[in-house]
Every structure is written in structure tokens, then in C-alpha cells.
Amino acid sequence: MLNDIVFWLLGVVAVASGVAVFRVDSMARATYALAISFVAVGLILLIFDLEFLGVITVLMMVMEMAIMAIYMIMFMGMNPALMPMSMVHGKRPALVVATGTFLVLAAGALLIPWPERRGAPASHLTVSLGEAIMGSKMLVMLTVSPVLFATIVAALVLAVPGGRYDRLGDDLRRRPDFHRPPAGDEQ
Amino acid sequence: MSNVEVVEASAGWVPLAAVVLLATATAAASLDGALAARAEGRPISQGLQMPWAETARLFRQRRRTTLAADVLLWRVGVAALLVMALMKVVVIPLGRWTIGDLSVGVVWFNAMDVVVWAAVWLAGWGPNSAHSLVGGYRFLSQALAYELPLMFALTAPAVGAGSLRVGDVVAAQQGLWFVVWMPVAFLVFMAAVVGFSVWGPLSTPAGVDLAGGVFAETSGVDRWLLLTGRWALLTAGAAFGVTLFWGGGAGPLLPPWLWVLVKTAVLLAALVVVRRGLPALRPARVIEVAWLVVLPLVLLQVLLISVVVVVRS
Numbered sequence: 239m240l241n242d243i244v245f246w247l248l249g250v251v252a253v254a255s256g257v258a259v260f261r262v263d264s265m266a267r268a269t270y271a272l273a274i275s276f277v278a279v280g281l282i283l284l285i286f287d288l289e290f291l292g293v294i295t296v297l298m299m300v301m302e303m304a305i306m307a308i309y310m311i312m313f314m315g316m317n318p319a320l321m322p323m324s325m326v327h328g329k330r331p332a333l334v335v336a337t338g339t340f341l342v343l344a345a346g347a348l349l350i351p352w353p354e355r356r357g358a359p360a361s362h363l364t365v366s367l368g369e370a371i372m373g374s375k376m377l378v379m380l381t382v383s384p385v386l387f388a389t390i391v392a393a394l395v396l397a398v399p400g401g402r403y404d405r406l407g408d409d410l411r412r413r414p415d416f417h418r419p420p421a422g423d424e425q
Numbered sequence: 426m427s428n429v430e431v432v433e434a435s436a437g438w439v440p441l442a443a444v445v446l447l448a449t450a451t452a453a454a455s456l457d458g459a460l461a462a463r464a465e466g467r468p469i470s471q472g473l474q475m476p477w478a479e480t481a482r483l484f485r486q487r488r489r490t491t492l493a494a495d496v497l498l499w500r501v502g503v504a505a506l507l508v509m510a511l512m513k514v515v516v517i518p519l520g521r522w523t524i525g526d527l528s529v530g531v532v533w534f535n536a537m538d539v540v541v542w543a544a545v546w547l548a549g550w551g552p553n554s555a556h557s558l559v560g561g562y563r564f565l566s567q568a569l570a571y572e573l574p575l576m577f578a579l580t581a582p583a584v585g586a587g588s589l590r591v592g593d594v595v596a597a598q599q600g601l602w603f604v605v606w607m608p609v610a611f612l613v614f615m616a617a618v619v620g621f622s623v624w625g626p627l628s629t630p631a632g633v634d635l636a637g638g639v640f641a642e643t644s645g646v647d648r649w650l651l652l653t654g655r656w657a658l659l660t661a662g663a664a665f666g667v668t669l670f671w672g673g674g675a676g677p678l679l680p681p682w683l684w685v686l687v688k689t690a691v692l693l694a695a696l697v698v699v700r701r702g703l704p705a706l707r708p709a710r711v712i713e714v715a716w717l718v719v720l721p722l723v724l725l726q727v728l729l730i731s732v733v734v735v736v737r738s
Contacts, residue, residue, distance in 0.1 A: 264495065266495065266498055266547075266550050267495070267497075267498065270498065270543065270547070273543065289527060289528050289529045290528075290529045290532065290589070293529050293532045293533050293536050294536070296536045296540075297532065297535055297536035297539050300539050300540050300542065300543050301539045301542060301572070303543065304539075304542040304543045304546055304565060304568075307546065307550075308562070391716075402713075402717075
């Protein structure tokens with residue numbers, strides 16, 4: 239009973255803050271309204287006893303939104319990000335697509351013949367979920383993820399101004415120029 | 426060492442947990458005030474009263490308002506530091522008792538310190554002031570530096586205990602505290618505590634070169650909340666360090682809850698004393714050291730722990 243109330247409460251919060259993303263007039267507010275929506279969804283997962291997934295959703299989404307706010311404000315240029323602005327554009331097509339997607343998904347959820355539960359829930363839900371999703375692909379994941387991670391780090395190391403390769407040259411043999419201001423201090 | 430089994434206390438004890446956190450944070454602030462007073466040649470007793478004097482001063486102060494401030498986000502950011510410190514304490518056992526013995530307590534702590542990212546940035550964004558905003562951005566760049574090492578530093582005790590439940594991590598330290606065989610993880614964790622508390626060498630988001638950074642435009646109760654939140658975060662961080670690495674409530678003679686408080690006090694005092702001798706670090710420099718030196722080191726630490734765990738089992 240209490241779980242039902244909390245579920246519906248969090249559901250309303252998630253939807254309402256999702257709506258707020260498009261109704262508010264500032265980038266920062268829109269970003270953090272979206273963060274609240276995700277946090278509410280993460281907390282709903284806690285009600286399903288998916289503790290790891292719930293907490294990790296909160297963690298990842300808040301982190302992502304904190305970084306996303308920076309990018310949104312940066313790429314919007316100074317004016318629109320810092321002045322009140324509308325969060326929607328291309329209203330009519332967006333409305334059509336959004337309504338269509340909602341109807342399809344909702345119809346799917348309501349009309350699909352859901353299978354009956356067979357057996358009892360596993361004792362370690364996170365472990366079994368992980369194995370169900372990735373079990374046969376674990377080797378691929380284990381190979382791909384370090385490669386992806388190394389690619390990201392290498393790209394950053396090469397690209398970042400004021401990094402090693404910027405200061406010491408491509409073969410890292412140039413003597414550092416101590417008179418040059420550190421990155422971010424030019425201008 | 427006595428056997429410490431962690432059990433969940435009833436919800437009625439929640440206010441007490443908050444009081445213990447704030448009392449410990451106040452003691453740390455008193456110590457800091459006393460050290461400052463000694464350094465400046467003022468009477469030490471005056472320094473010890475600093476938290477109370479500052480509270481009295483700030484509670485009577487008028488709130489500063491700025492032009493076109495985003496008041497809602499500002500207030501949220503200012504209040505969230507203290508709230509997040511309280512949320513962290515939920516999973517930190519005081520000896521035998523804990524408020525919430527979550528099966529993923531370690532991740533919970535991590536999630537709460539990520540919310541601090543949002544809080545500090547919002548506190549910087551809210552007042553519509555350049556100095557505050559630069560402070561908020563500095564915090565995020567610093568957070569990117571300390572967060573990954575912190576995550577792996579938290580992974581080490583979890584791997585050592587074979588569980589993300591804080592109670593299991595404490596129980597796994599019977600006989601040998603984790604700080605002994607995962608010292609790198611411990612040091613990295615403490616550095617991250619310094620980072621998310623905007624403290625000492627990692628306090629440039631609130632630096633004097635920015636006229637106070639995220640603190641620049643706050644006054645009155647807002648400033649009190651930010652300062653208190655920062656002390657509370659530092660305290661919660663020290664307490665979690667004790668729990669993960671210093672055996673929690675393990676120790677002779679004294680009851681477990683007192684051991685937790687004593688150890689936390691020692692760690693907290695170390696954080697307060699050490700920062701006086703350390704310079705503030707540029708966020709851009711911090712990220713280079715964090716990613717090129719600290720991250721590989723802490724990964725090696727996790728690897729070592731994993732190998733030990735696999736070989737032992």
C-alpha cells in the first residue's frame with residue numbers, strides 16, 4: 239500500500255518534471271528539471287528492489303546533467319543561455335512525433351500479451367539481470383569497453399590544450415616553456 | 426577485536442544521527458577556529474567559539490540579493506550540501522547501529538557525492554554573478570578529476586569484502602583493517618573527500634582569488650547553510666573513511682560507537698590540521714595529476730586486491 243503511494247507520487251514527479259523541461263525558460267532549469275525526472279525514475283527502481291540499478295541511475299543521471307548543463311550553456315552562446323528563452327522549437331512536428339511515440343508505446347504496453355510469471359524471482363536480481371542481458375556477450379563487452387575507454391582517453395590526451403603533447407611536443411621531447419601561461423590563462 | 430555486527434536502528438534514531446553529525450562537524454570547526462586564532466595571535470578560547478559566533482552573526486545578517494538571480498536554483502544548491510551530507514550518514518554505521526543497511530550502501534554514498542556536483546554548480550549559477558559562476562565551473566572540472574579515482578577507491582574495499590553492503594565491509598575488516606592492505610585506495614578516498622568538501626588544496630571553487638567563488642554572493646542563512654554543509658560533508662567523508670578503511674567500530678575496551686566517533690575525530694582533525702600547510706591547486710593541474718598518476722595507481726590497487734581475493738578464495 240505504502241509502496242503504491244510512493245510509486246504513484248514518484249511517477250507524478252517524474253512526469254511533471256519532464257513536462258517542466260519544456261515549460262521553463264532557462265537552460266539551467268530545464269537541465270535540472272530533467273535531472274529530477276531521472277532521479278524519480280531511479281527511486282522507482284528502488285521500490286522494485288532493484289537497488290543497484292536505482293542508485294546507479296541517480297548517480298549517472300545527476301552526473302550527466304551536471305556536465306550537460308555546461309555544454310548546453312556553452313553551445314547556446316552567451317545570450318540565449320543566460321536570458322529567458324523558449325525550450326521548444328519546431329513545435330508542430332515535435333508534437334506529432336511525441337504523441338505518436340507515446341500512443342505506440344502505451345498501446346504496446348497495454349495490448350501485448352504479457353507472459354505469466356514462471357518460477358520465483360532470482361535472489362540476486364542485479365546479477366541475474368546482468369547475465370540475462372549480457373551473459374553470452376560478456377567477452378565482447380570485456381573487449382570492447384577497454385578499447386572504447388582507451389580511445390576516449392587517448393583522444394582527450396591528444397586534443398586537450400595545455401596537455402602533455404601541447405606543452406612538450408609530439409614526441410614529448412620539447413623542453414617545457416615555463417614563461418607561457420598555463421592553458422586557460424591566455425587572452 | 427570485538428565482533429561488530431551491524432543492525433538497522435529504527436527510524437526514531439534518525440534525528441540523533443543528524444545531531445551526532447552536526448556536533449562532530451561543529452567540533453571540527455571549533456578546532457579550525459582555534460588553529461586560526463593561534464596563527465593570528467588571538468586568544469584560543471575565542472577561536473574555539475568560532476562556529477557559535479559565526480552562527481550568531483550570520484543568523485542576524487540580512488540576505489543579499491542580486492540582479493536577475495535564479496533564486497530557486499540558488500536556494501536548492503545552497504541547501505543541498507547539508508542535505509547530501511545527511512543522506513550520506515544514512516549508510517554510515519555508528520558502531521552496531523545504522524539507519525539504512527542498504528545492500529548497495531557504498532554506491533549510495535557515491536551517488537550522494539555526485540549530487541554535490543549539481544549542488545555546488547547550482548550555488549554558483551544561482552546568484553547571476555561572474556565570480557560565483559566561475560567557482561561553480563571550477564568545482565565541476567575538479568569533480569571530473571577526483572570522481573573516477575574516488576569510484577575505484579570505493580571499489581577496493583567492496584572487492585575486499587565481496588559486498589557493496591557497508592555492514593559487510595565493516596565485518597570483513599575483523600583482524601586486518603583495509604587501510605593496511607589498500608593504503609593507496611585510502612589516500613585517494615581521503616583526497617576525494619577533500620575534493621567534494623571544497624577543502625584545503627581543492628578549495629579553489631571557493632577561493633580567495635575569486636572573492637569567495639561560490640560563496641561570493643551568499644550571506645546570512647544561505648552562507649551558514651553552505652559553510653555548515655561543507656563541514657558536514659567533510660565529517661561524513663571522514664566517518665565513511667573510518668568505516669571503509671579503519672575497521673569501523675572495531676577496537677578494544679571502548680564500545681563500538683565510541684570507537685567510530687574517536688576514529689572519525691582523529692581523521693577529521695588530521696584533515697583540519699593538514700590543510701593549513703598546503704597550497705591551493707589549480708583545477709587544470711589537478712585533473713592532469715588525477716588522470717595520469719592517481720587513476721593508474723588506484724587501478725593497480727584494485728587489481729592487487731582482486732588478485733588477493735581470488736587467490737585466497
